[in-house]
Amino acid sequence: MLNLGIIGTGTISHQFIEAAQLTQQYHLKAVYSRQLERAQNFLARYETKNLACYDDLKAFLASDFDILYLASPNALHYQHAKAALEAGKHLIVEKPAFSTPQELEAILKLAEEKSLYFFEAARNYHEDSLAVIKQFLADKTVVGANFSYIKYSSKMKDLLAGKMPNVFSDKFSGGALVDLGIYPIYAALKLFGKPKSVNYTASQLANSIDLNGNGNLIYPHFHIALRTGKNYDALNHAEIYTRDGTLILNHIQGISSAHFRRHDGSRKELTLPEMEHLMSAEAKHFADMLNHKNETLYQTWLEDARSASQILYQMRQSAGIVFEADNK
Structure with a gap:
């Protein structure tokens, strides 16, 4: 079971949580928003036991989850993704993952250095x-x-x-x-x-x-x-x-x-x-990749993301x- 953290409190994040829960391979653990009340309101529809809300990014990234679903505004993806990798979290970044190819390459380099996975959430x-x-x-x-x-x-x-x-x-x-x-x-x-x-x-x-x-x-x-x-x-x-x-x-x-x-x-x-x-x-494929590690397929995903x-x-x-x- 993968412990899941969320950045981004829009409809798309609710949709990903629904899909992730259907796979029975994810467990929602924590949500970050710059406004604590917004994170609390976001979690209101879920079972609140053992769920945590944060308005402090460092504290959120230091908490107990394995993989981050990132759905903040496009231009913020890079800084959030970089911080998450440095904190040891795998990444699912909502499309478009980054504003420029240069940002993507920097994240892929850091993910490789940290032995962590990056996935772009292009669902189709x-x-x-x-x-x-x-x-x-x-x-x-x-x-x-x-x-x-x-x-x-x-x-x-x-x-x-x-x-x-x-x-x-x-x-x-x-x-x-x-x-x-x-x-x-x-x-x-x-x-x-x-x-x-x-x-x-x-x-x-x-x-x-x-x-x-x-x-x-x-x-x-x-x-x-x-x-x-x-x-x-x-x-x-x-x-x-x-x-x-x-x-x-x-x-x-x-x-x-x-x-x-x-x-x-x-x-x-x-x-x-x-x-x-x-x-x-996509939620199932990402979990399967983390659990079974098909490196050839993963490299194909990365090349297509590039x-x-x-x-x-x-x-x-x-x-x-x-x-x-x-x-x-």
Whole structure:
């Protein structure tokens, strides 16, 4: 059983705890927030026996847990992750793990020095459905794809009222690409590997942060069109085009259905594994890695995390999206 600590008191942290508990491999131990009352309110829905709240980061990291789930604002991930590794904790960092490839490399170096594990919580990368889809495509010639993740943000109301939510802030490394566009990127990495080049154009705020955008992941014999956005809603199905027909997925994450439509109009349904919870596969995979240590698979995860970070950075550069972290 892995003792679990949490930084970040938003909805995503509750979702990860739910998924972790379903695996029966984690035990919630401690929560940190800069405001103690917020940590206490966060824990109110859980059995409070042997659970601890902290507003002192050093005391929190010195407490008795094995692995940290980190879901603070994007720009704070690096300092929190560094402190956690120095305190001897394994890391699960919510996507996007870090603002720049340089931050990621520093954390990976420190994790290796400390003999600790780092995982980026890109949940769709770990979905069992993607493994089935990859196997289905193994004997197909892919000629293109269209991957989207577009969802109207709950923070748009604040933005339109003249406020600056973290998700749209250059200070906090926000924007549609890093928040939602990362899902198509991770799906592409899992199915097709690293592209040879990328580009991105976007509708941007005055601070350069993107509200929505279109990009391309360019492979030697095909390219993937990527669409993402946080200021409108759209259907988020994905299509993968082959010489024999089109594979249509109901979404790029939380994939629950897929069918292949051949050029003659006939149709084949893929049988996909049922998903207990959107985040249960990643939670299980991380626990299994810590318990059974498959070094080859772990290195694959790290290389794909590196690729995702580099792709996000290159796409931001292409669009002129600048974070404060870029200048550090």
